[in-house]
Amino acid sequence: MLLAIDTSAGSSVAVVDGDLVLAENSTEDTMRHAEVIGDMIRQTLDDARVEPRQLDLVVAGMGPGPFTGLRVGIAAARAFALGIGRPVVPAVSHDAVAFDEWSAGVRGAVLVVTDARRREVYWSSYDLTDAGAVRSDGPALCRPDELPYPDFERIDATQIGAGALGRVVRLQRERGEQPEFTEPLYLRSPDVTMPGARKRVTR
């Protein structure tokens, strides 16, 4: 049984047992990750009637996603895992969206797109076959008019479901796949200006 946390878009927390989502709570609010995360974890555990120590691992959605909110969920997932002495498993947040499409019966090549703010988008491409959803490219960042794979079916997501993320991670682990990305998928360097020559205050 696992706890999954994702704050790459809104906030979402789920308890997943096998392929079953026992409880899931989500909000699309992209401004209040730090405020909601604690109550959301506690509520989801209560809804699932699960004690923290019954969990075997914690899944952390690593993005891609806007930095400030994304970090709240990763920090929470890692600290929760530390708190129960269980491992944390990093996951690509877009995988949850592709998995939802696959579960709904969609097959073929798809392009998952999420908002990166500042007039940019994050994208990942997937092959959905009867065997499952496999990421073929990405995650990456670009301007909306520069999106690749125009012939793929485009899926714009505003929310990453922690339930789907937990389910897809369970499948990936069953197949013996190791997490491909263990660090936050910021895909953007911090905004910094290197100090140039000192500016004069007198003319």
Add this chain to the structure above:
Amino acid sequence: MTREPVVLGIETSCDETGVGIVRGRTLLANVIASSMDEHARYGGVVPEVAARAHLEAMNPTIEAALAEAGIGLDAVDAIAVTSGPGLAGALMVGVGAAKALAVATGRPLYAVNHLVGHVGADVLADEPLEYPTIALLVSGGHTSLLVVRDLVGDVELLGETIDDAAGEAFDKVARILGLPYPGGPQIDRVAAGGDPKAIHFPRGLMQPKDDAKHRYDFSFSGLKTAVARWVERAEDAGEEVPVADVAASFREAVVDVLLTKAFRASADFGIPRLLLGGGVVANARVREEAARRAGLAGVSLRIPPLSLCTDNGAMIAALGAQLIMAGHRPSELGFGADSTLPVTEIQVARS
């Protein structure tokens, strides 16, 4: 809780990831991971760089603190975390981690004020702090003058900087003098051989006309500009800039304003006690001059050990323990990071 509570404190308001553990008034661990080296190349703290570093340092720092204290998480009775003031994105990392840790361990969570935490650091000293006390908290992020009547119940802000923090002024003047970041220790180093009276730099908000509105406030931006003007004039005249004298004179101006206002508050309020806190207290001249003026004024001066003056988790844990021992209920989990949290809010979201 009959015995003294063991509290784990998490601090991420600026560029130090701090985790401390106390038992009541006893320090068990104080571990700090700093991202200062990463900011050095930018000449100042870059909020996004700091926040990224907090996320990477958080779990290792918690584990290091537990190891230093020689306890497991099961021995921790409560968790305390800085809710503000500070850099929003940096604070959120600590808040997210602390909430999850509290839910995972089933322990109560206390969301506290960073500035009051600086005052709280002193309860870890051997003798208890007497109240009321004046507190002067000076760092790269804040310059605040407080009157603390009760650590867990009555803290009032007398004044603060209206522009740059004192630590920021040190960084900026170091840059003017071609010295690396962080500026405080650099200025201290080169000022050692300089004459503090060589140049009279302006003292901000010290004129009689400032008294009505800014009696206890600080301003360092004019001082920084004055230093830049002075250096440019010397350079334009083809003179060699007397770096030691400029540094010593600048430092003297900062120290003079800080301490004049602090001792003024002490006299105004009839409170013969002054507590210093914040990273700028590392500055040798600040400590030396504070001790001299305290002796003259008959004020008892408290300066926590340096490792408890700079931002750290132990001070947050210490304040959390004081709240618990005073019977305060934990915080509700819905609080957020508040970058401008007023000092009067000692605990946030009390249930």
